[in-house]
Amino acid sequence: MATRIFLRGAITKRTVLFPPFLRSSISSSRNGSTLVVAEHENGTIKSASLSALLAAASLPDKDSSVSLLLAGSGPSLHEAASHAASSHPSISQVLVADSEAFKNPLAEPWAKLVHLVQQRGDYSHIIAASSSFGKNVMPRLAALLDVSPVTDVTGISDSHTFVRPIYAGNALSTVRYTGASPCILTIRSTSFPVSQKSVDSKSDKASISQVDLSTFNEDLDKSRFVSQTSRDDEGPDLGSARVVVTGGRALKSAEKFKLIEDLAKKLGAAVGATRAAVDAGFVANDLQIGQTGKIVAPELYLAFGVSGAIQHLAGMRDSKVIVAVNNDADAPIFQVADYGLVGDLFEVIPELLKKLPEKN
Amino acid sequence: MKIMVAVKRVVDYAVKIRVKPDKTGVVTQNVKMSMNPFCEIALEEALRIREAGLASEVVAVSMGPSQCIDTLRTGLAMGADRGIHVEADDSLYPLYVAKILKKLVEIEKPGLLILGKQAIDDDCNQAGQMVAGLLNWPQGTFASKVVLDKEKQVATVDREVDDGIETISLNLPAVITTDLRLNQPRYATLPNIMKAKKKPIKKFTPEELSVEIKPDLEIVEVTEPPKRKSGVIVSSVDELIDKLKHEANVI
Numbered sequence: 001m002a003t004r005i006f007l008r009g010a011i012t013k014r015t016v017l018f019p020p021f022l023r024s025s026i027s028s029s030r031n032g033s034t035l036v037v038a039e040h041e042n043g044t045i046k047s048a049s050l051s052a053l054l055a056a057a058s059l060p061d062k063d064s065s066v067s068l069l070l071a072g073s074g075p076s077l078h079e080a081a082s083h084a085a086s087s088h089p090s091i092s093q094v095l096v097a098d099s100e101a102f103k104n105p106l107a108e109p110w111a112k113l114v115h116l117v118q119q120r121g122d123y124s125h126i127i128a129a130s131s132s133f134g135k136n137v138m139p140r141l142a143a144l145l146d147v148s149p150v151t152d153v154t155g156i157s158d159s160h161t162f163v164r165p166i167y168a169g170n171a172l173s174t175v176r177y178t179g180a181s182p183c184i185l186t187i188r189s190t191s192f193p194v195s196q197k198s199v200d201s202k203s204d205k206a207s208i209s210q211v212d213l214s215t216f217n218e219d220l221d222k223s224r225f226v227s228q229t230s231r232d233d234e235g236p237d238l239g240s241a242r243v244v245v246t247g248g249r250a251l252k253s254a255e256k257f258k259l260i261e262d263l264a265k266k267l268g269a270a271v272g273a274t275r276a277a278v279d280a281g282f283v284a285n286d287l288q289i290g291q292t293g294k295i296v297a298p299e300l301y302l303a304f305g306v307s308g309a310i311q312h313l314a315g316m317r318d319s320k321v322i323v324a325v326n327n328d329a330d331a332p333i334f335q336v337a338d339y340g341l342v343g344d345l346f347e348v349i350p351e352l353l354k355k356l357p358e359k360n
Numbered sequence: 361m362k363i364m365v366a367v368k369r370v371v372d373y374a375v376k377i378r379v380k381p382d383k384t385g386v387v388t389q390n391v392k393m394s395m396n397p398f399c400e401i402a403l404e405e406a407l408r409i410r411e412a413g414l415a416s417e418v419v420a421v422s423m424g425p426s427q428c429i430d431t432l433r434t435g436l437a438m439g440a441d442r443g444i445h446v447e448a449d450d451s452l453y454p455l456y457v458a459k460i461l462k463k464l465v466e467i468e469k470p471g472l473l474i475l476g477k478q479a480i481d482d483d484c485n486q487a488g489q490m491v492a493g494l495l496n497w498p499q500g501t502f503a504s505k506v507v508l509d510k511e512k513q514v515a516t517v518d519r520e521v522d523d524g525i526e527t528i529s530l531n532l533p534a535v536i537t538t539d540l541r542l543n544q545p546r547y548a549t550l551p552n553i554m555k556a557k558k559k560p561i562k563k564f565t566p567e568e569l570s571v572e573i574k575p576d577l578e579i580v581e582v583t584e585p586p587k588r589k590s591g592v593i594v595s596s597v598d599e600l601i602d603k604l605k606h607e608a609n610v611i
Contacts, residue, residue, distance in 0.1 A: 106528065107489065107499050132521040136501050139454070139486035143493030148455045148576050151484055161580060166482055167377045171386050172583050179576025223498035226516065226527040239522075243610070267611070275540065285504070285541060286524050291480065292398075292540055294522075300610040310376065317585070321608045323600065329593075338591040338608065341600055351597040357611065 033065045035121060035182075037114055037128040037137070039105075040070055043079030045087060047240050048129035051189035056127045057090035058192070061159050064124075065092040069117055069211075071102035071110070085205040097211040104225035105133045111140040116216060118145065123182050125159075130186040130295075142184045149184040150175060154191040159183075168291040168314035189239060190297035190318060231284050238287065241270035243300045244319070246289060249276035250305025250326070250345060257282040259349045260304060266356055272296065274312050290315035304345045308333025325349075361471035361510070361532075362417045363406040365440065366461060367399040369424060369431040370481040383581040388450075395431050398476020400438075400545035401538040405506060406474050407439045408543065414508045415472070417441045421464055423448050423457055429561060436556035437548030443561035444468075448573070454482075456566070456573050458490035463569040465495060470533065472515070477502050477537040488537035498530040502539040508532075 034056045038049035045053075045068075056066045068084050068091050070077060081096045095117060101109040114137070118126060126141070128134035130152045142149035155163030160177045162185065177183045238244065245267065247260035257277065264271045272289040273282065289296055291314035301319035306312060308324070308331055316322070317336060324337035325348050334340040341348060371377060372392040379386055395403075406418045420435035422428040423446040432443035446460050465473060473495075478485035492499035500506070500517030504525065507516045513532040518525050520539045530536075548556070566573055594600045604611045 105526075107492075107501070111493060132502065132519075135485050136489060136499070139489035140493035140499065142486070143455065143458055143490035146455075148453050149486060150577070151486060164483075165585070166582070167371070167386060168480060168483070169585060170377050171379050172585055174580040174583070176578050176580050177576065178578055222531050223500075224529045226529050228521075228524060228526045230524040279541070284524070285520055286522060291483070292478070300604070300608075311373070317588070321604070321610050322588075322591070323604070334591070334593070336588055336591075338588075339600055339603055340591055340593045341595075341597070342593065348597055352601070355597060355601055357605075 033067065033121065033123050034059060034125040034127060035114070035117065035123040036066060036068045037126065037134070038068050038070050038084065039129070039131065039133050040072065040077065040080035040084075043076045044083045045080060046129070046131075047194050047237070048131045048189040050087070050194045051192040052127050052129045052134075052187045053088055053091070054192045054194060055153070055156060055185070055187040056125065057088065058156055059125060059159050060156075061124075066090045067093040067095055067121065067123070069095045069097065069114065071097035071099070071113055071211075073098055073100050073103045081208050082205075085208050091206045094206055094208045095211050096208060097213060099213055099216070101216070101220055105136070106223050106225060107136045107140050108223050109220060110137045111144055113211070113216065114141045115144045117211060118182060125185065126182045127185045127187060130188050134186045138184055138186050145182065145184070147179050147182065147184060148177070149186065150177060151186045152188050153185050154188045165314075168310050169317055170310065170314075188295060190295055193297075194240075231286060235264055236268065236270045238270040238272060238289075238294050238296060241296070241298055243267050243269035243302070244272045244289075244296050244298045244316070245269045245302045245304070246272035246274065246306055246316070247277055247282070247304050248274040248306035249280060251277060251282055254282045256346070259346070263302070263349055263353060266353060269300075269302075272316075274306050274309075303333055303337070304349065306333050307331045308336065361415045362419060362468060363409060363415045363472045363474060364419045364421060364465065364468055364470035365399070365403045365406045365435070366457070366473070366475045366487065367403060367420050367422050367431055367435050368396040368476070368479045369393050369422065369428045370396045370479055373397055373480055379582055379584045383583055385579070385582050393427065393430075395434050396476055396479045396481075398478060398480075398538055398540070401540065401542050402474040402476050403435050403438055403440060404543045404545040405536075405538060406472075407546075409472070409506075409508060414510050419444060419468060419470065421446070421461065423452055423460055425450055432561055433553075433556050434548060436559040436561075437553040438546060439552070440559075442559055444564065445561055446564045446566065446569070448566055451575070452573070453575055453577055454484050454486035454490055456571065456575075457487045458494055459571045460566060460569055461487070461491045462494045463571055464564075465491075471513075472532060473497070473535045475535070475537045477539050488535050492535035495533075495535070497533055497535050499535045499537070500528060500530050501537045503536050504539050504541045506536060506542070
């Protein structure tokens with residue numbers, strides 16, 4: 001109840017914070033300007049969205065300016081906007097769409113919102129992270145604008161030429177977008193890693209303006225958010241962890257998978273899993289690494305009891321150092337591993353737990 | 361209610377692909393082709409809905425060269441009632457797939473359109489979202505569970521999202537794209553493969569559907585990913601820890 005009242009208060013206050021005259025500022029149209037559709041959580045921009053921002057800033061266009069679109073409702077939206085405004089020197093403007101319609105990440109109102117913002121801003125590029133949100137919303141938006149999106153971009157050659165992996169990362173395709181503006185991209189965040197240096201907060205804040213939603217007329221009855229079940233997150237985020245410890249089918253049971261979790265804890269690492277481990281019910285599906293799960297590229301990737309199927313390699317082959325422990329010396333994982341150890345993981349993991357240096 | 365399912369013919373998931381020496385694409389000649397695994401899941405779900413008495417007919421659709429007929433026959437052998445083949449050359453981008461699907465939806469008027477979440481060749485993950493946008497239908501992407509309420513004309517969809525499972529509810533008609541854990545697709549039995557040969561497959565061309573194919577993307581080149589330098593096999597945990605500490609400097 002208390003939060004409800006606080007929320008109302010914040011909304012009333014917000015009207016004071018952002019006077020109406022600021023609202024018209026988004027109608028200015030400029031060539032070579034980029035819109036980043038960002039996700040936020042607990043009052044800050046998600047790190048995958050910061051990667052999308054880095055990708056936007058790296059577009060080789062001298063006159064380019066970057067606007068960031070944030071939507072949602074409640075005080076955390078405005079905290080996030082304030083965070084965004086000072087988070088990167090390339091941001092010239094933060095657009096805020098405050099409505100209950102964007103409280104949950106439903107594709108229908110979101111695609112309509114970005115469409116509306118595009119009609120007013122005439123951006124040359126619209127970029128989001130290749131997160132489940134970006135993958136859900138951006139192609140729908142592209143269809144509304146009658147353009148082909150380029151998804152899961154890992155490299156930018158010039159303002160209209162991009163590299164993206166195909167066939168589970170077994171080939172890299174360079175594509176040129178030749179259609180009308182805007183060029184719509186989703187960005188693989190591991191290819192545009194966010195370092196402390198790259199998001200050094202700048203002293204002068206970008207302007208924050210409200211998106212005028214008076215003409216927003218999405219038929220909001222077509223889809224409804226029901227619920228969301230999340231894991232209790234203890235360790236670091238899988239997508240951005242420095243170390244990832246992954247277990248496969250060979251862990252045998254959810255109980256024994258705890259060994260992987262213990263090792264991850266000791267290393268301050270995130271826990272990953274193969275499809276086999278998820279399907280067998282050892283861990284939740286959001287830990288799956290691979291072509292259809294999460295894509296990771298940590299400094300150190302430790303794979304235990306993972307055979308190394310094409311579909312799994314697609315999600316981790318860009319890791320800096322790969323360690324594989326498997327009792328099958330012929331397992332394909334050893335072909336990509338920098339360090340391999342042929343042995344029983346039920347002996348190796350306890351030994352590692354004992355001998356690894358204490359994390360400070 | 362009728363359900364339409366889009367199925368794509370792709371290089372089999374187990375094939376280790378090779379990039380063409382002239383960098384124009386990957387070698388697809390004399391390579392085993394199959395139905396995209398996510399499309400099998402999409403078709404299986406449609407069949408289960410029909411078997412539960414919530415749908416009257418399942419129509420499988422495929423686009424591409426004439427060999428897509430084989431993919432459609434596989435779908436018919438799994439249990440689809442009939443097929444539609446839209447003859448087109450190999451490189452249809454998702455935007456045009458979505459435009460063709462929209463036209464077919466207008467002809468067939470299904471209550472539900474089911475696709476796989478992505479094709480394992482181009483890894484785009486776009487067509488379902490795009491056709492939903494073109495039709496102005498709600499979308500339930502990355503579905504791991506679908507529950508239909510025929511009376512209320514509502515589909516409740518569990519979606520696999522980055523940090524767990526999200527449940528949404530969609531008014532029908534709607535577009536659903538399938539994730540891996542939605543179901544376990546059935547195998548076609550020999551008698552059903554024989555029966556499938558008699559099931560009708562209707563043919564269209566994009567022109568007949570008045571869809572103009574005007575690609576706004578071009579492939580500059582297709583290359584192999586950089587090779588990793590070969591690793592070493594260590595003989596003990598001590599050696600591994602030593603290497604990680606002093607050679608790789610990662611712990």
